[in-house]
Amino acid sequence: MDLVFALALNGIVWGLIIALIALGLSIIFGLLDIINIAHGDFFMVGTVLAWTVLQTTGNYWLAFLLVPIIGFGLGLLINHAVIQPIKNAAALSIVATFGLSIILQESVRATYGAAPNRLVAPIQETLLLFGIQYEVYRIFAAAIAIFAICVFFGFLHKTKLGTWMRAVRFDPEIATAMGIPAHRIYMVTFGIGFAMAALGGVVAAPITTVDFQGGIDILPFCFMAVIIGGLGNLEGTVAAAVLLAFVEGIITSFTDPTIARIGSLIFMSAVLIVRPHGIFVGATR
């Protein structure tokens, strides 16, 4: 029985990290109407940047600060070079981001190399939790994720830029008519989306290792959260990510995990068909 508690807790912790990454995916979809296939690679770039910061400065804590900033910059750059030119053909965004994903993976392989590396967590202690030795770092990681998510929602609701972002998401035409610089909002949004994925990378790197293909596997999970939460529904995304990891954590202790994984994919299809706006209806839309 203890194990179930441990797994449930771990599910929430892991879910919060996923939520952070998925939130980036969700705002990019919600505002720019872009399905970002390269989002997993944004995460991966975050892990690589964290590794680089650690190698050059020897200070892990610096990565928490620097990497999101670099990520934001990269996001602006990519938005300018790739996303803005296809704004009128958002239909093709999947294809463009697919190309972007190839480029990001291959650039990392060309510079950083193909061998995986481990990043040692800045906190090494463990504590006995419901019968298993649990890493303190994970709890810290969850705290960082919560903090970042709160900062983001605070930004969205309390600042002018955030209000503008919500306005653009609600109705871009009216927002533009009201004098909101939609173009700049799109830029910032993409930057924030990248920054959040990159921060997710820093937070998760000590758990998942650093590898140029590290984004491939994280992507479906983020999509699950975004879809079950409702495409573009930010609060829903966070809730769904935590819920999914929590439920999967518990299910894993009873049944064959691959069946659990397939089960959650089937659940996701059902959500898409029956409730395309997610299971949390009426939250924000």
Place this chain on the structure above:
Amino acid sequence: MRVTDTYKFGSWLLVLFTLTAPWVLPLLVDSFWVDIYSEILIWSLLAASVNLLLGYVGLLSFGQALFFGFGMYGVAIGVVKFDLGFWSAFIFGISLATGMAAIAGSLAVRLTWHYFAIITVVFSLIFYFTALSWKPITGGDDGLPFTIPPIISFGDYKLTMTNANFQYFFIVTIVGACYWLMYRVINSPLGRAFVTVRENDARAALIGLNVYLIRLTAFIFAGFIAGVAGALFALFGRYASASYMFYHVSGEAVVWAIIGGVGTLFGPIVGTGLMIVLREELSSVWDHYLLLVGVAVILTVIFAPRGIGGAFKALAEKIARQQFSRKESGP
């Protein structure tokens, strides 16, 4: 030259090349290119199935690899587990893919656009994971190699795909039949209905078209084409593997279709051929040639969203218009 003439000329050139390739290619370059060309033809069917959906009914499927995989596994499992002959295995594979397309389609085409793209990925992921872990049947990620049964055997005389020329023409015949079928369907009332739905689904329903049924028909047809591609590729490679069902394979097919030009019949062949040859040539030159592939994809989307086929069409139309106006202004 009128637009249609330019088209006809291009198509005839393609057909002529295809029919003489086994003799022309070894003379010009190398016999290896005959096999590459067969492979391009097969993969172009996968791109064509994407094109059918995106170019003709306006649905972006990111999961066509699922039906490719079903066609492929149908053949491999048919041969390995059920001891089927060549044709029965081939038909089994295609039926499996088409059947799956009917099931997946009946759910997927309720959705459109982004939602549709995502659900097709999800469907292919479900079966990708299943195939990977179901080792006794699928061989898992190691895949399922098999020995190809003879196509026809009269006593000692056996005709198999191990004969290179025969294999080539077998592939050409099947792929050709698929393109002929697509050509017929696109120019049929049904094909017009596809385009109508692509253009404006709300209006299409208001003039009495059953949009759901039309989309479903297109989806099943595309699944059938992808299934044929998969079955052919299994026969060509004597191998089936779950890795062909991954969404990256679907993604590549989308890229090929878009680079070739969606909404044109032969666009997928052009796109697939170009990308495969490009990869083949670049890979021996530069280790990180994938960077160029990625850049090429993005540049196409930005500067030629209608692809090579679309650009060609526009050019042909421009030439035709110029000649037309010249004729008008002439004495």
Place this chain on the structure above:
Amino acid sequence: MKSRKKTEIQEVIQDNSRRSFLKKTLTGGAIASAASLGLMRDVFAKESGPIVIGHHAELTGGFSSWGYWHDKCAQAAVKVINEGGGIAGRKVVLETEDTESNPAIGARKLRSLIQRRKASFVVGSVHSGIMLASIPVATELKTPYFSAGEATEATGSKGTRYSFRTGTDTYALAAAGAPWAVENLGKNWTMIFPDYAWGHSHHAEHKKLIESMGGTVNDPIAVPLGTKDLVPYLSKIPEQTEVLFSVFFGALSVAFYSQSKSMRLDEKMKMYSVSGTIEAIDPRDIDGAAEGVFFLENFPRPLEYKDDEYHKRFIEMMNIDSVHAEEIGSDRIMAKSHAWQSYENFFALKAAIEMSGWQRDSDTPGVIEALEGLEMQNSLAHPQGSKLLRAEDHSGMIDCFISKVEDSKFVVKKRIPRDEMIAKLPPRYDFRKMSL
């Protein structure tokens, strides 16, 4: 030829091929006589251009950290061979194609090697899927194909007369390591692996052996693909487990070692694995995550555990240090337990080609017959050690090593000599029944 200055290397190789030739002729039989006839023919035949050997490697994609070394090995082998006068006096041309770690592309690249680059023989992939996709192609194009993947099928149910492997498969790895591990590490085993073929076949082969030795095997834990967080799976490992056997690959492997370490699993049980899970990874880079883990290896990383001239020269050629197998001037770690095959297989081919008197592709059946049962002596051509390419199932019978990571260094605890392996590994297939 005579006037060319003989290098030391040349001597070693010639010495080796002479010796194996001698052995062949002495063992007698049709193959041997064919080989000696071939050799006679070779003496009188004229050179007819270079021999093209293809290398089918994972230069990009998920296996590229291994592929780098396979490529380097193949280049070194061809260099050595050409410096020593080539094969049967003919220069060797190496053609390399990248499989992108993807079976679809791999199969195409194999065709490219054989048809376009005109390779008469192919030294192939370490990726099991690519290997299995390639064997039917190679067989049909009647080209001998050496693979290095661990899936048993390649030299088993899916193998053909044209497929060879000098290294170990899951069958051999289990036979080599499990008996020692059951005796020395513990009798209660739990196996954890990703939910795909590689893991499952290791599980199946090990389970059989462990149970036959009176050990207990708990329910296996198959981790779904794409998992990042292993805690839910690690926490399912039963308390009574004495030996935790894991088979992960690449990044997931690193994740496994670090996460199991941070859960202090290594304090409760012995951890045992195969070389593939730590290949191309430096225990120092993963900061002690692999500390105390036992690995079954094909080739020890430090020089000291196979301290001979050939190993030393091999290390020099690879430009790696003699303790961690790290490339000098970069932080790449050699995939030593697998990559040697991409070096040695060229020499196996050299020996067989010279024995059979191969002239052109139509003579290839002779090479296959010569490869079947080929004895290879510990030499610069075979720095991994003496080995036998078994006639029946085309499998290499080699020495294996069980190492423990201590202080981020591999320390060999036990060497399993190849004769012991031969005894433990009865052939399960006989490809010689297939026609050529």
Place this chain on the structure above:
Amino acid sequence: MSNVPLLEVTNVNKRFGGLKALQDVNLSLETGKLHAIIGPNGAGKTTLFNVVTGTIPVTSGRIKFLGTDMTNDKIHRISRRGLARTLQIKSVFANMTVRENLWIAAQSHHGVFSPFKSWKKCVRSVEMADIICEQIGLTSLADQTASNLSHGDIALLEMGLALATEPKLLLLDEPICGMGPAETEQTVIKIQEISKSTAIIIIEHDIEVVFKIADEITVMANGTVLAKGTPESIAANSDVRNAYLGDDDDD
């Protein structure tokens, strides 16, 4: 037969969340007339069209067309029963030629979508397309892509799309909205011509036009029917004058 009303709307309600778009709408329209529905913005006119054509489901109530209940039927089924409509925001198949546009509309009512026959050989629909082309006066533009047409021609083409389905009832949603005077006049003449053979319900803001062409007028306000009658009786109705027309009179 003649006793059966063309369209019978009984107690239809439509709610969007808390908003009541239609409240207990009752309407019975006879065949062979040109009906008009007028009312201020937000009166529920377009919503009424939407529920009648099946674009959105009703919350409660029944809709009968030629005596058959078709409440919440599928859009395409309703269309095949003989109910065609145009949209307020003009919508045609932009990348198809005028002829193809009309052809597909005709074909959809001939029902057969053979996957193998060439579409150009479906003679009946091809002829139908030509006839409609003539009728709406777009014959000279028949091979033009629809996206190249002028605004007025698109409105005509949309009407043509509806006509090609050989409807028994045609719903026109602001057909002359956004047209210049010349185009308006031309279109109004077309509508009058069509009304000789097909029953029409028209939503129109241009009161002048409505009173000129309509046989019968229904006035809607706040989601309910306020009044129904001949143009004369509507003009004389004091409720209507107060609620709606009154403002016009003050000018």
